[in-house]
Amino acid sequence: MNARLILADGTHYEGLSFGKEGTAVGEVVFHTAMCGYQEILTDPSYHFQLVTMTYPQIGNYGVNPKDFESRRIYAAGFIIREVSPIVSHWQANRSLDEYLKFHGVVGIHDIDTRALTRHLRDHGAQMGMITTANEPLPDLLETLRRGEKLVGRDIVREVSTEASYVWPLGEAPVPAATKKYRVAVYDYGVKFSILRSLYKSGCELEVFPAKTRPEKVLAWNPDGIFLSNGPGDPEPVDYAVSAVKSLLGKKPIFGICLGHQILGLALGGRTTKLKFGHHGANHPVKYLPTGAIEITSQNHGFIVDID
Numbered sequence: 001m002n003a004r005l006i007l008a009d010g011t012h013y014e015g016l017s018f019g020k021e022g023t024a025v026g027e028v029v030f031h032t033a034m035c036g037y038q039e040i041l042t043d044p045s046y047h048f049q050l051v052t053m054t055y056p057q058i059g060n061y062g063v064n065p066k067d068f069e070s071r072r073i074y075a076a077g078f079i080i081r082e083v084s085p086i087v088s089h090w091q092a093n094r095s096l097d098e099y100l101k102f103h104g105v106v107g108i109h110d111i112d113t114r115a116l117t118r119h120l121r122d123h124g125a126q127m128g129m130i131t132t133a134n135e136p137l138p139d140l141l142e143t144l145r146r147g148e149k150l151v152g153r154d155i156v157r158e159v160s161t162e163a164s165y166v167w168p169l170g171e172a173p174v175p176a177a178t179k180k181y182r183v184a185v186y187d188y189g190v191k192f193s194i195l196r197s198l199y200k201s202g203c204e205l206e207v208f209p210a211k212t213r214p215e216k217v218l219a220w221n222p223d224g225i226f227l228s229n230g231p232g233d234p235e236p237v238d239y240a241v242s243a244v245k246s247l248l249g250k251k252p253i254f255g256i257c258l259g260h261q262i263l264g265l266a267l268g269g270r271t272t273k274l275k276f277g278h279h280g281a282n283h284p285v286k287y288l289p290t291g292a293i294e295i296t297s298q299n300h301g302f303i304v305d306i307d
Contacts, residue, residue, distance in 0.1 A: 001132055003108040005050075005079060006140055008127040011119060018083055019100025019107035021132045026050040026076030027150045028128035029301065030117045032280030035061070037096065041078065041105070042069040044159040044189030045257060045299050047231040048150060050128050051279075052079040054117050060084035062092030063099040069191035073100070074159065074231075077130040078107040079116070106130045124275045125301065150301075151273060154236040156258070159189040160210035167195045167205040179204045184222035184251075186210060188230030188240065188258050198226065211239050214246040224252040227259025234261035234271050234302055241265045257300055264304035277301035 003017035007028060030052040031040060037058055040051060058080040078100060087095045100107050108130045120126070129144045167185075180202040185195070187207050198205055206220055210230075217225065225247060227240075234241075237258075244266035247253060255263035261271050278298040285296045 003106075003130060003132045004137075004140075005108050005111060005116070006129045006131070006137065006144060007119075008141075008145055009123060010141060012137060013108075013111040013116060015108045015111035017107070017132045018097045018109055019078065020104045022106050023129060023131040023133055024050065024077035024106035025127065025129050025144065025147055027125055027301070028052060028079070028116075028120060029125050029277055029279050030054055030113075030120055032282055033297075034281075036281060037078075038063050038067045038099075039069050039191075039193070041073045041075045041099075042071075043191050043229075043299065044070055044074045045191070045229050045231050046075040047159050047189065048076055048155050049231070050077040050079055050130060051075045052113055052116055052120070053081075054113060056081040056113070057084050058082070059096035060086065061089035062087035063094050063096060064089065064091035065093055066091065069193060073103040073105050074189075075105065077105060079111065079113065079130070080107070080109045081111065081113045083109045106132075120276050125277055151233050152236055153233065155232040156188045156210050156230050156237050156240065159231060161187045161207060162209060164206060164208045164212070167207055168199055181223040182206075182221065183224050183226050184208060184217045184220055185226045185228055186212070186217075186240065186243075186259065188228045188237070188262070190228035190230070194228065194256070210237070212243070214243045217243075217247070218250065222251060224254065227253065227255035227262055229257030229259065229299070231258070232301075233273070234258055234265060237262060258302075261300075261302055261304055270305050271302050272305050273302050274300070 001017040005013040026049045028050045032054050034055045183203040185207045188210050240262045281297045283296045283298045
């Protein structure tokens with residue numbers, strides 16, 4: 001079936017549908033990793049985003065029962081150049097197409113992802129729509145432009161846990177070392193690999209909903225507080241900023257991704273949106289004390305303003 005990708009600036013691409021037929025709306029971003037699509041799709045940080053993979057062929061190793069970052073797909077849609085015609089991996093239990101269908105996620109392939117990536121690089125990430133509908137382009141474009149936007153909207157509440165829980169939930173196969181610290185995790189969209197890493201380092205973990213009052217977190221008597229990754233604009237998540245302000249100076253606090261931005265706001269800083277964000281597993285970063293270059297994995301569309 002034919003499908004279209006429509007950007008808010010009027011640019012559109014013709015392609016073929018895979019996954020669920022229908023319409024998906026979100027911010028269109030590009031990801032420069034060559035693999036890891038299963039982890040990307042299930043990372044809550046990609047909630048309300050249409051993810052473009054810059055690597056040309058995706059899906060050749062299928063989907064397996066282990067490499068998830070959450071219990072479902074959070075990406076709003078998936079954009080690739082070519083769906084692999086074969087699936088070859090000893091752990092695979094379904095194809096990428098089957099996986100998207102199972103979770104009701106719309107995808108488009110057979111489009112020029114190089115051209116799309118250049119367009120996003122030059123003009124910035126923007127709202128977009130993947131659709132199999134036969135409606136006229138002007139009507140679809142009007143619907144897109146009148147729809148919800150990413151900036152100024154709190155989408156953390158859509159991904160955070162509803163109730164606190166103790167990790168692990170069975171997803172961490174490596175036994176924890178002798179427990180050294182109790183760490184309270186604020187869940188703004190936390191992914192499993194972060195919890196696994198903390199657990200393997202000997203941390204006893206309790207994960208709290210994003211709206212948990214600081215008094216409840218402190219009542220658990222943690223040694224430290226971890227502010228997780230998550231999707232979207234940090235400024236509308238004012239309840240999280242307020243909670244972190246109340247916790248400053250009481251316990252060591254470590255923030256990553258959205259959690260880092262919320263910590264920055266709580267300390268009096270401000271955040272700004274990047275033109276097209278950093279999404280990939282191959283971003284070079286210079287470690288200033290030694291001059292060494294490290295290759296990092298990044299996924300964020302906002303930053304704490306250095307000024």
